[in-house]
Amino acid sequence: MAKSKDTSAYWRKLLRLDEELPKDFTKNLDSFWKVFRKPLHRAFERLGQRDYALTAVGLENLPGKPPFIIASNHASSMDFPAIFICLPEKYRREVVVMYTGFFDKLLPAKWAIKAFVSSFSVDLDGNFWEALAKSAKVLKCKKIIYIAPEGKRSYDGKLLPFKVGAGALAVEADVPVVPVYIKGTFETLPRGKFIPKKHPIRVVFGKPIYPDSFIEKKKNAAAYGIYKEFTEKLREEINRLSLI
């Protein structure tokens, strides 16, 4: 019998997928500032309508129940808040986002993030698998994790290459990924700008990509190649949504 080429055992170990969840894991995603969450969301909804004519297309494509991943292009710091505000309330409650550990030192920024959404901090400069492992835990808790597979904001509004971590997370945690294209945030608040300009923002939710066929293929292939294939499919889909 041919020897399996599957290298995913090591990836699973790094993602700590087979470890038990710490009891207080979900509790630590929120803080006291959660009490301001609903009024803050209402304020963002009003702002979205008034200044950005915020519209969402394809919300019916969201899977009925978490866990799943929402993955979008990344052109601006406004991407996540705009996508989040487009989600129906039942999904908002389940969304978790990661933020750079730098904000843990800037307390008002940390409080604002914690008031807006369930979240955790990661050191994005070094230990990238720590970010993936924490994201895997969020999915194990049957939540929704938001990721930007480009890993950083685009310089010109065009899609950057995607990092393979998105594919590794989806395939190993066996969860679908909802591709999202967000249009207008680059014009609103690009890299290097700090005051947002009024400009229409449109969020397009695509059909989820399920990892089943990739999990099957992985049995006889090096894991990285399969994660890459999944990530490329996701990028193609987000690119296609940009034309809608």
Place this chain on the structure above:
Amino acid sequence: MENIEKEIKALVSKVVKIPEDKIDLDADLFKDLGVDSLLGVEIFAALDKKYHIDIPEQKLIRIKTLNDIIAIAEEQIK
């Protein structure tokens, strides 16, 4: 030990898709060979699969060259 060197070089060459003769043992995997951090993990995953060389998470961040990988492999084989 020379064998380990050869075998690991061959394995890395296969994973990163760079001919063996273009890989210097002291070359920086990330800066010189253009390996990104996730492809780096696949190198360690392949080592784990083929030789059961388990590189602990804490050491991953310190590995920069093929020689670093060979040193860990030799240490574990001993």
